[in-house]
Amino acid sequence: MIPDIEKASLQDIKVFQEEKLASLLAYLSENSAYYQRVFSENNIDVSTIKTLEDLSLIPFTTKDDLQKNNDDFLCVPKHKIRDYVTTSGTLGDPVIFGLTDKDLDRLAYNEAISFACAGVKEGDVVQLMTTIDRRFMAGLAYFLGVRKLGATIIRVGAGVPELQWDSILKFNPTYLIVVPSFLLKLIEYAESHGIDVNKSGVKGAICIGESLRNQDFTLNTLAEKITAKWDINLYSTYASTEMNTAFTECEHNQGGHQHPELIITEILDENNQPVPKDEVGELTITTLGVEGMPLLRFKTGDMVKAHTEACPCGRTTLRLGPVVGRKKQMIKYKGTTLYPPAMDNILNDFAEVESYVIEISHNSIGTDEICLKIATTNNSKDFLNAIKDHFRAKLRVTPNIELHPKETIEKLRFPKMSRKPILVIDRRG
Template identity: 70%
Template sequence: MIPKIEKASTEEIKSFQEEKLKLLLNYLNKHSAFYKRMFNEHDININNINTLEDLTTIPTTSKDDLQQYNDDFICVPRKEIIDYVTTSGTLGEPVTFALTDNDLKRLAYNEAISFACAGVSEDDTIQLMTTIDRRFMAGLAYFLGARELGAGIIRVGNGIPELQWDSILKFKPTYIIVVPSFLLKLIEYAQQNNIDVNASGIKGAICIGESLRNEDFSLNLLAIKIKNTWDIELYSTYASTEMNTAFTECEQQQGGHHHPELIIIEILNDEDKPVQEGETGELTITSLGVEAMPLLRFKTGDVVRAHTDACLCGRNTVRLSPVLGRKKQMIKYKGTTLYPPAMHNVLNHFNNINSYVIEIYQNDIGTDEILLKISTSQPTDTLLQEIKDHFRAKLRVLPKIEFHDKSVIQKLQFPKLSRKPMMVIDKRK
């Protein structure tokens, strides 16, 4: 199930997107209070925007814009809104997104072709290990995408290894959608209850929320730990509520594929200019085919690298690297620039770390500090020294480290109304 446009030449894809861009600009100029105001304030004549390169003449849109002018982005009458979702609020106040019936159909199409990327077909059954309620777009998208593809879906929700295994053994799903670190908890439960994970019938896991790969697409420590016990295929998928679109790995597992019929992407530097090919930058998106709240040059906050060489799967679309970090979570620590995912990788080296949070704050002189709060069944000086040594070896820096009871970490990871664990708590202003 590869859409024709995704196998087209680079020139054909560009021409196709430029036609879609013109339609979007006219739609926004007619229906979006926010973008009409932007066009007027910056004296932008949309008739002069004819190529993807011309996008650079339009200011970018930020999360702050969405938070401050949320309703001004809505382009349809209230009676046409079928569903409301909210962002997780990881980097600020949650933002509400409205969806029309056509937006839900687009969401289903997006997830169906994303599942197909990972090898899922109508003959498969998917077990959903994330919530479908609490105004969460992802769970709804997975459900709609499975229906669009013709695959079965089992809506178990997040957590509770016992319930997950009960469903796996009873209904025999072939794929699971899961936060990868939870796979370790499933493995642990299986080992304690004499369940053979490799006889479960699970062929693959579509992994959300955490990285599986290093920059060169090799498996990171978390993925290696999983694969050492459970011989299943691990597929990364990257998405956000604002994008209404996912980037999912194919069987080649060399980055998440871009769907050019759904989204225009730019990789921008700190001056909002396109980076040179192969350089990292902030993923900036323009959504195509969205009715209720389309976005134009929206800065996602995620730092990625684009790969433009053709993929052996037959798709000729750009592939995105693993997310290297969130722009706002970049840390300048003792002369070194780093992002939380690098610390996740170091901490995942230790089997006896049960859970943790990374706190970032500023000291009295305004420079960044890092505090790791760790839960372990063995809070010894020996383990503390091993963690310190590993940080020095891998990242050349040593953050402050504290051991805490598991219940303390749980409260920090899951604040009130949280839908997913908060592994990073940024207290900087």
Template identity: 75%
Template sequence: MIPEIEKASSATIKAYQEAELKKLLQYLNTHSSYYKRLFKSENINLNSINTLEDLTRIPTTTKEDLQRYNDDFICVPRHDIIDYVTTSGTLGEPVTFALTDNDLKRLAHNEAISFACAGVKKADVIQLMTTIDRRFMAGLAYFLGARELGAGIIRVGNGIPELQWDSIKKFKPTYIIAVPSFLLKLIEYAEQHHIDLNNSGVKGAICIGESLREQDFSLNILSKKIKDKWDIDLFSTYASTEMNTAFTECEAQQGGHHHPELIIIEILDENNAPVKAGEPGELTISTLGVEGMPLLRFKTGDIVTAHTEACSCGRNTTRLGPVIGRKKQMIKYKGTTLYPPAMHNILNDFNAIDSYVIEISHNNIGTDEILLKIATNNATEEFLQKIKDHFRAKLRVLPKIEFCDKKELQKLQFPKMSRKPVLVIDRRE
């Protein structure tokens, strides 16, 4: 189930996207209060935007723009809105997205071809271990995508290993959708209750919310720990509410494939100029085919590297490597630049760490400080020293570390109305 445009030549894909870009610009100029105002204030002649390279003439859109002018981005009358979703609000106030019936069909198509990219077929059954309620787009997208693909789906929701295993034994899913760290909890429960992991019938996991790979696509510590116990295929997927689109790995597992019929991507530097090939930058997107709330040159805040060499799966599309970090969560610490994912990878190396939160703040001279709050049953000086040594060896810097009560840490990880655990708390101004 590979769309023909994804197998086309780079030149054909580019020409297709340029034609779709012109449709997007006209749609925004007709229906979007925000973009109509932007085009007028910046004196942008839309007839002069003919190529993807011409996009740089248009200012970018930021999360702050969405927060400040949320309703001005909505392009349809209220009676055409079928579903309302909100962003998770990880880095500020949540933003409302309004979806029309056609947007839901587009969302289903996106997820169906993304599932197919990971090898899911009509005969498969998927167990959904994420929420489908609480205005969460991803759970809804997975359900609609499985339905379009014709695969079965078991809507269990997040957490509760006992219920997950009961469902696995009862309904025999072949794929599961989960946050990777939760797979470790499933493994732990299986071992405690003498469940044969590798005789469960599960052959693959589509993983969300946490990285599985290093920048060279080798398995990171988290995924190695999963694979050491449970012999299943692990597929990374990268998506966001703003994109209405997913980048999912194929069987080659060399990055998430771009769907050029659904989204235009740019990788930009600090000056909003395209980076050189192979260099990391901020993913910036323009959505194609969205009716309710399309976006133009929206800066996602995620730092990624694009890969354009041919893929063995037959798709001729750009692939995105693992997210290096969120631009706003970049930390300058004792002369070193780092992002939270680097610390996740180190902390995941310790089985004795039950949970953790990374707090970033400014000290009294305005430079960055890092405090790791860790819950463990082994709160000893010896274990603390092991963690410190590991950080020095891997990152060459040592954050402050303190052991915390597990229940207190859970309050930080799951604030009111949260839909997923909060692992990074940024207290900087």
């Protein structure tokens, strides 16, 4: 199930996207109070925007713009909204998105072709291990996509290993949709209850919320821990509420494929210029085919690298590598630039670390400080020194480390109303 446009030449994809862009600009000029203001204040005649390169003539949209002008982004009367979702609010106040019937159909299409990318097909059974409520777009998208694909879904929700295994043994799912670290909890439960994970019939896990791969696409420590005990294929996905679109790995595991019929991507440097090939930059997106709240040149804040060589799967589309980190969560620590995912990989090297959060703050002279709050089964001084030595070897710096009961860390990781674990607490303001 590969759409023809995803196998087209790069030139044909560009022409296709430019036609879609023209339609989007006309739609925003007609229906968006926010973008009408932007075009007017910047003397932009949208009919002169002809190419993808011409996008550089249009100002960016930021999370701050969305938070301050939320209602002005809506392009339809409120009676046309069929579903409300909100962003997670990890880096600020949640933003409300209204989805129309057309948007829900688009969401279903996006997930159907994304799941197909990971090998899910008609007749497969998919177990959903994330929430579908709490105004969470992803859970709803997964349900709609599996349905559109002609597969079967089991809506178990997050957590509760006992219920997850009861469902796996009852319904024999072939794929799981799951936060990857939860797979370790499923393995632990199975081992303590005499369940052979490799006889479960599960052949793949579509993973959200945490990285599976290093920048060269090798499995990271977390993924290695999972596959050492459970012989399943792991597929990374990357998405956000603002994008209304997912980037999902195919069987070759070389990055998440772009769907050019749904999204235009730019990867920009500190000066808002396209980064050179193989360089990391900030992902900036323009949504295509969204009716309720389309976005134009939205800066996601995520630092990524694009891969443009053709994939053996037959798709010619751009692929995104693992997210290096959030731009706002970049840390300058003792002369070294860090992103939290690099610390995740190191902490996952230690089986004794049961749970953790990374807390970032400013010290008295205004420079960044890092405190790792850890729950561990080994409180010895030698173990703490081993963690520090590992950080020093891998990242050349050693953060402060505090030991806490697991219950304390879990409360920090799962605050009230949270839909996914919080691994980074940024107190820099």
